[in-house]
Amino acid sequence: MFDDIERRFRALAPAVESCTLRIERRREERLEVERDTPGPRRAGESFGGMVTVRHRGGLGYAATSDLSETGLAAAIGRAVDLAALSAQRMVPGFPEPAPLTAEAAYFGPEQRPWAEIRLGDRMAMLMDASRRLRIDERIADWGASFWSIDKEQLFLDAAGGRIAQRFHYLMPFLWASASAQGETQRRSFGDAGMRVGGAEVLDQLDFAAAPDRIARDAIDLLEAPNCPEGRMDLVLSPDQMVLQIHESIGHPLELDRILGDERNYAGTSFVTPDMFGTYRYGSELLNITFDPTVAQEVASYAYDDEGSEATREYLIRDGILMRPLGGATSQARAGLGGVANERACSWNRPPIDRMSNINLEPGEGTLADLVGRVERGVYMESNRSWSIDDSRNKFQFGCEYAREIKDGRLGRVLRNPNYRGISAEFWRSLKGVGGRETWEVAGTPYCGKGEPNQAIKVGHATPPCLFGAVDVFGGH
Amino acid sequence: MRAHFEAVAAEVQANLKGGEDFLANFRAEDSTFIRFNKSAVRQPGQVREAELAVDLIDGRRHAESSISLSGEIGEDRSRIARMVSDLRGVLGDVPEDPYLLVSDTVQPSTRQIGEAPPPPDEIIDAVIQAGSGRDLVGFVAGGPVWTGFANGRGQRNWDEATSFNADWSFYAGGDKAVKTGYAGFAWDRRAFARIAADAAGRLEALTRPPRTIPPGEYRAFLTPAALNEIMAMLVWGGFGLNAHRTRATIFLRMIEGGARLDERVTLTEATAEGAAPSFQREGFVKPPSVTLIDRGAYRDCLVSPRSAAEYGAVTNGASRGETPASLSMAAGELPEADGLKALGTGVYVSNLWYLNFSDRSAGRLTGMTRFATFWVENGEIVAPLNVMRFDDTIYRMLGTSLEALTAERQLLLDPGTYDGRNLDSVHLPGALLSALRFTL
Numbered sequence: 001m002f003d004d005i006e007r008r009f010r011a012l013a014p015a016v017e018s019c020t021l022r023i024e025r026r027r028e029e030r031l032e033v034e035r036d037t038p039g040p041r042r043a044g045e046s047f048g049g050m051v052t053v054r055h056r057g058g059l060g061y062a063a064t065s066d067l068s069e070t071g072l073a074a075a076i077g078r079a080v081d082l083a084a085l086s087a088q089r090m091v092p093g094f095p096e097p098a099p100l101t102a103e104a105a106y107f108g109p110e111q112r113p114w115a116e117i118r119l120g121d122r123m124a125m126l127m128d129a130s131r132r133l134r135i136d137e138r139i140a141d142w143g144a145s146f147w148s149i150d151k152e153q154l155f156l157d158a159a160g161g162r163i164a165q166r167f168h169y170l171m172p173f174l175w176a177s178a179s180a181q182g183e184t185q186r187r188s189f190g191d192a193g194m195r196v197g198g199a200e201v202l203d204q205l206d207f208a209a210a211p212d213r214i215a216r217d218a219i220d221l222l223e224a225p226n227c228p229e230g231r232m233d234l235v236l237s238p239d240q241m242v243l244q245i246h247e248s249i250g251h252p253l254e255l256d257r258i259l260g261d262e263r264n265y266a267g268t269s270f271v272t273p274d275m276f277g278t279y280r281y282g283s284e285l286l287n288i289t290f291d292p293t294v295a296q297e298v299a300s301y302a303y304d305d306e307g308s309e310a311t312r313e314y315l316i317r318d319g320i321l322m323r324p325l326g327g328a329t330s331q332a333r334a335g336l337g338g339v340a341n342e343r344a345c346s347w348n349r350p351p352i353d354r355m356s357n358i359n360l361e362p363g364e365g366t367l368a369d370l371v372g373r374v375e376r377g378v379y380m381e382s383n384r385s386w387s388i389d390d391s392r393n394k395f396q397f398g399c400e401y402a403r404e405i406k407d408g409r410l411g412r413v414l415r416n417p418n419y420r421g422i423s424a425e426f427w428r429s430l431k432g433v434g435g436r437e438t439w440e441v442a443g444t445p446y447c448g449k450g451e452p453n454q455a456i457k458v459g460h461a462t463p464p465c466l467f468g469a470v471d472v473f474g475g476h
Numbered sequence: 477m478r479a480h481f482e483a484v485a486a487e488v489q490a491n492l493k494g495g496e497d498f499l500a501n502f503r504a505e506d507s508t509f510i511r512f513n514k515s516a517v518r519q520p521g522q523v524r525e526a527e528l529a530v531d532l533i534d535g536r537r538h539a540e541s542s543i544s545l546s547g548e549i550g551e552d553r554s555r556i557a558r559m560v561s562d563l564r565g566v567l568g569d570v571p572e573d574p575y576l577l578v579s580d581t582v583q584p585s586t587r588q589i590g591e592a593p594p595p596p597d598e599i600i601d602a603v604i605q606a607g608s609g610r611d612l613v614g615f616v617a618g619g620p621v622w623t624g625f626a627n628g629r630g631q632r633n634w635d636e637a638t639s640f641n642a643d644w645s646f647y648a649g650g651d652k653a654v655k656t657g658y659a660g661f662a663w664d665r666r667a668f669a670r671i672a673a674d675a676a677g678r679l680e681a682l683t684r685p686p687r688t689i690p691p692g693e694y695r696a697f698l699t700p701a702a703l704n705e706i707m708a709m710l711v712w713g714g715f716g717l718n719a720h721r722t723r724a725t726i727f728l729r730m731i732e733g734g735a736r737l738d739e740r741v742t743l744t745e746a747t748a749e750g751a752a753p754s755f756q757r758e759g760f761v762k763p764p765s766v767t768l769i770d771r772g773a774y775r776d777c778l779v780s781p782r783s784a785a786e787y788g789a790v791t792n793g794a795s796r797g798e799t800p801a802s803l804s805m806a807a808g809e810l811p812e813a814d815g816l817k818a819l820g821t822g823v824y825v826s827n828l829w830y831l832n833f834s835d836r837s838a839g840r841l842t843g844m845t846r847f848a849t850f851w852v853e854n855g856e857i858v859a860p861l862n863v864m865r866f867d868d869t870i871y872r873m874l875g876t877s878l879e880a881l882t883a884e885r886q887l888l889l890d891p892g893t894y895d896g897r898n899l900d901s902v903h904l905p906g907a908l909l910s911a912l913r914f915t916l
Contacts, residue, residue, distance in 0.1 A: 037573075037574060037575065037786075038570070038571050038573065039573070040531070040538050040539055040540055040570070040573055040576075041539045041540070041566060041570050042539075042540045042541075043539070043540070043541040043542075043562075043566075044529070044541060044542040044543070045541075045542070045543050045544065046527070046542075046544050047543075047544045048525060048544055059517075059519065059520065060520055060521065061519065061520070061521035061522070062521060062522045062523075062524075063521070063522070063523040063524065063525065064523075064524045064525070065524070065525040065526055065527075065544040065545060065546060065547070066524070066546040066547045066548060067546070068546060068548055068551065070548075071546065071547070071548070075524075078522050079521075082520045082521065082522065082596060085520065085596055085597050085600060086517045086520050086600070089516055089517045089600065089604060090516060090517050090518070091513050091514055091516045091517065091518050092514060092516065118569070119566060119569040119570070120569045123569075123570070123571070140721075140722050140723045140724075141722035141723070141724060177722060177723065177724060179722075179723035181732075182728060182729060182732045182733045182837065183728075183837050184723045184724060184728060184836070184837050185837075186724070259513070260513050260514065260611075260613055260647075261511070261513045261518055261613070263513075263613045263645060263647060263651075263653065264613045264614040264615060264643065264644055264645045264655065265615070265643075267829075267846075268651055348523045348525055349523075350519050350521055352519075384833075385832040385833050385834065385842075386830075386832055387830045387831060387832040387842050387843055387844065387865075388830060388844070389829070389830070389844040389846070389863045389865070390651060390829055390830070390844065390846050390863070391651055391863070394844065394863065394865050394916050396832075396834070396842050396865060396867070396915075396916070398832070398833070398834060416834075416835050418834055420865070420915065420916055422916075448894070451509070451511050451614075451615035451643075451893070452507075452509045452523075452615075452617065452893035453892055453893045453894040454894070455894055474835075475834065475835030475837070475838055475840065476835060476838050476840070
C-alpha cells in the first residue's frame with residue numbers, strides 16, 4: 001500500500017523548493033483486566049500522511065487520512081497555499097530547506113513477535129497477574145494491562161529521499177491500591193516500562209514476579225509512617241530518575257523552548273544559548289547522552305521525522321552543558337549545534353523538537369554501595385507526582401514508595417515521600433551514580449508538548465543516583 | 477460529512493451477521509492550526525481526518541476497533557468490512573463481559589453550532605497585527621469537529637461544532653507575560669482586536685522590577701483561569717463512581733471522613749451550558765446537569781455505563797473516564813471589579829501551572845504560579861512576582877480559607893488538541909482566599 005502512495009506522491013510533487021510526505025500506519029491493541037474482570041479488547045488502526053512544503057521562505061503542512069490520488073493532491077495544494085501565505089512572515093532565521101536524497105531503512109528489534117501469542121494467552125497472563133494482586137481485603141483496586149503498538153513509517157522527499165522505519169512497542173502495566181481509614185496507597189509496575197520489542201519485554205522487566213511484590217508493597221505502605229521532613233541525602237531508583245532527568249534536564253535543553261516557541265503552552269527554559277560549552281549543569285559525575293542507538297529504548301531510530309540522521313551525542317559531559325536538544329530547524333534559527341530530534345507523535349501532527357532517548361551514563365557500584373554511603377536519608381522509588389515551573393527550575397516530585405536509610409542500611413517503609421528543589425542547583429548535589437549493572441532502560445508514551453498538542457514516546461536509561469542535602473517531606 | 481457518517485453507519489449494519497449488534501462512534505475534523513512566535517508564523521497547517529470506532533457485540537461478548545476513514549465511501553466500505561470481519565474473528569477468544577451496558581432506549585439527537593472561521597490569511601493578518609511591536613507567542617485553531625453515534629437499534633446522534641480557539645501570550649520579558657484567549661463559534665475580527673488590545677494594555681505592570689517573596693502563607697486572589705487549574709485536579713479521578721468505590725478520589729476525606737468544602741462551593745456537570753456533545757459512546761444521553769458538590773458537601777458521582785453495571789448504580793451518561801466535560805461552579809457575590817480591593821495585601825494569581833498531588837488522600841495539591849502573578853498592597857498592584865510554588869489542600873483553598881467567589885464567571889473553552897480538538901469547557905468565578913501556602 002505504501003508503494004502505491006509513494007508512486008502517487010512522486011507523480012504529484014509540485015514545483016517547489018521542498019516537498020515531503022510522511023506516511024504512518026499505527027496499529028494498537030489494549031487489553032485490560034480490572035479487579036479480576038476482563039475488559040473489552042480495544043484495537044485501532046490510524047493511517048494517514050502529512051505533506052510539508054517549503055518554498056521561498058514559507059512553510060505549510062497538510063495532514064490527511066485520504067491518501068488516494070485526489071486526497072493527496074488536495075493535501076499538496078493546501079500545503080502549497082499555506083507556504084505561500086507564510087512566506088516573508090515566518091519566525092526569524094527560518095532556514096532554507098535541505099533536500100534529502102538518501103535512502104535508508106531501520107527496523108526495531110522484536111525477538112518474540114507479540115502477534116504470535118494468541119489473544120487468549122495474552123488475556124490469561126493478565127488474569128493470572130490480576131488474581132495475584134488481591135492479597136488482602138484492604139486491596140481496594142487492582143488490575144493488569146498490555147498496550148502494544150506496531151508503527152510503520154515512510155518518509156519521502158520529492159528530491160528522492162526515502163526513509164522506511166518500523167517499530168513494535170510493548171507496555172505492560174500493573175496496579176494495586178490499598179485503602180483503610182481514610183488513606184489510600186497505590187503501587188504500580190510499568191508506568192515507565194514501555195520498550196521496543198515483543199514478548200521478550202515481559203522477561204526483561206520481570207513481569208511475572210511483579211504482582212506479588214507490588215501487592216505486598218501497597219499493604220506495607222498503608223501501614224507505614226509518613227516520610228520524615230528535612231534536608232537529607234536522597235537515593236533515587238532508576239524508575240524515579242527517569243522523571244527527574246525528563247523534567248529537569250530533558251525539557252530545559254529543548255531548543256524550541258529556548259527559542260520561545262513553547263512559551264504559550266509547555267513553557268520556556270532557564271537555559272540560555274550562551275550557556276552551551278561552559279555552564280556547570282551538575283557535578284562531574286553527570287554525563288547525559290542523546291542516544292538513538294539503544295535498540296530496546298522507545299526512541300531509537302535512524303532518522304528523525306524531518307529526515308535528519310540520528311547519532312549519539314553528549315548533551316552534558318562531566319557536568320558541563322555541551323549541546324541542546326534541537327533539530328535542524330532550531331539549530332539554524334539559534335546558530336547552535338544539536339541533534340536529530342524533530343519528531344511528531346503521529347501523521348497528523350508536525351515535527352517539533354522532542355526528547356528522544358535521553359540517558360544518564362553509568363558510574364560505578366551497586367545500589368547497596370550508594371545506600372552504604374548515607375548516614376541519614378531516604379530511598380525513593382516509582383514516580384507518582386510531578387510538578388515543575390515553566391522554566392523547568394523549581395520542582396516538586398513525589399514517589400509511591402520509600403525506605404528510610406540509617407547508617408548505610410535500608411530501614412522501614414515510608415509513605416507519601418516527596419522532595420523539592422531547583423534544577424540549576426539539584427544536579428550539582430549529585431554525589432553518586434550507580435554502575436553499568438544497575439543501569440535500566442525505561443520509556444514513557446506520555447510526554448506532552450506542542451501546539452497542536454502532541455503526546456510522544458521518550459526513552460530514558462539510567463542507574464540509581466545519590467543526591468546530597470535535598471529538601472524531603474511527607475504527606476497530610 | 478453527515479451523509480458520510482450515515483453511509484458508514486449503514487455499512488456497519490450491513491456487515492452484521494446473526495444476532496450481532498454494534499455501537500459505532502464517528503469523529504472527524506477539518507482543522508486549521510497556526511502557531512506563532514515572536515509575532516511571526518512558526519508553523520501553519522491543516523489537518524483533515526476521520527475515524528470510526530466500532531464495538532461489535534454478540535451476546536455479552538464484544539470487542540472494539542477503530543480505523544481511519546478516507547472520506548471516499550468505496551474505500552471506506554472496504555475498510556469497514558475488513559474491520560467487522562476482524563472483530564468477528566476476535567469474539568471467539570474474548571470472555572463474556574459482565575459489565576457491558578448499552579442504551580436500550582433510542583434517543584436520537586442533532587446539534588449544529590458555529591460558523592466557519594475566517595480563512596488562514598485573515599487569521600495570520602489579525603494575529604501579526606495584534607503582535608506588531610510586541611512579543612506575541614501562541615496558537616489559533618479553528619474549523620468544524622463532527623461527532624456521531626450509531627447503534628443497531630437505529631439510534632443516530634449527530635453533533636457538528638464549528639469553533640475557533642485563539643490562545644496566546646504577550647511577553648513582557650523573561651517569564652512574565654499576559655496570557656489571554658478568544659474562543660467561540662463565530663469569529664469577530666473587532667472582538668479579537670479588542671481583547672488583544674486589552675491584554676496588551678496589561679503588559680505595563682509586568683515591566684516593573686519583579687519581587688520575590690519568602691515561602692509562607694499569603695492572602696490570594698485566583699482568577700477563573702487560575703481556579704481552572706485547581707478544578708483540573710479535582711476532575712482527575714475526583715468525581716467518578718469508580719474512583720469513589722476504589723477510594724482513589726481526591727475527595728476521600730469527604731466521603732469517608734466527613735470533611736466539607738465551604739458552603740459557597742457548588743459544582744455541576746452542566747452539559748446544557750457547555751460545548752461538548754450531549755451523547756456518549758454507549759448511546760446514553762447526558763442529563764442537562766448533574767450536581768457533584770452541593771453547598772460544600774459531596775452529592776452525586778459521574779457514572780459511566782460500565783460503573784453502573786459493576787456497582788449496581790444508574791448511569792448518568794458519563795464518559796468512560798467519568799470526567800466532567802462542562803464543569804460549572806456557582807458564582808459568588810464579590811464583584812470582580814472589587815477583587816484587588818478585597819484582596820488588600822497579598823498575591824494576585826492570574827495563572828497557575830503544572831499542578832499535581834502532594835497527598836491525594838488528604839486532598840493536598842502543589843503547583844506553580846505562571847505568566848502574571850502580582851504582589852498587591854492596599855488593593856493596588858505593586859510589582860510582578862517571580863514564580864512561586866504553592867502546596868495546600870482543597871479543604872483549605874475551597875474550605876476554611878475561601879473568603880469569596882466573584883459574582884461574574886468566565887466560560888473557558890478548552891484549547892486542548894491532544895486527541896483532536898477538544899470541546900470541553902468550564903464556567904468559573906474567581907476566588908479570594910484568606911491564606912494560600914507557598915513553599916518554594
